[in-house]
Amino acid sequence: MKKIFKLIDEKKHEDRVLEAVKHEIRKYVKREKKKKLEDAQSTYWDFDCKIGVTPDTAKVVAYDALIKELDAVKATGATECYVEIVAKVVQKPTNEIDHEEISAE
Numbered sequence: 001m002k003k004i005f006k007l008i009d010e011k012k013h014e015d016r017v018l019e020a021v022k023h024e025i026r027k028y029v030k031r032e033k034k035k036k037l038e039d040a041q042s043t044y045w046d047f048d049c050k051i052g053v054t055p056d057t058a059k060v061v062a063y064d065a066l067i068k069e070l071d072a073v074k075a076t077g078a079t080e081c082y083v084e085i086v087a088k089v090v091q092k093p094t095n096e097i098d099h100e101e102i103s104a105e
Helices: 013-031 063-075 098-102
Strands: 002-008 043-052 058-061 081-089
Touching: 002 013, 002 063, 013 043, 013 063, 013 081, 043 063, 063 081
Parallel strands: none
Antiparallel strands: 002 081, 043 058, 043 081
8 A cells, every 4th residue: 555645624613633543554454454364374474664755755663663653743733644555464483392301391
């Protein structure tokens, strides 16, 4: 998803507009996570995210920090915000448990 969100609407309170943007972002991520994976045992969905006032000034952030960065952009007084979220398949980390230690006990 690559989209420029308007953060100000004359008919709505600014906080409600911001909450609607957050809701749309979360809804998109939830929809992407529901997509079927080839190997669900060893892979999962991860997201590459960018956020900024314009596409040129957007900076890369982790998905966990995306909502906080959206609040920071709004705090600067911006009227628009560019958000880019790209889903990707990532290998799950393997548990490096030493089986010899378990069997020795």
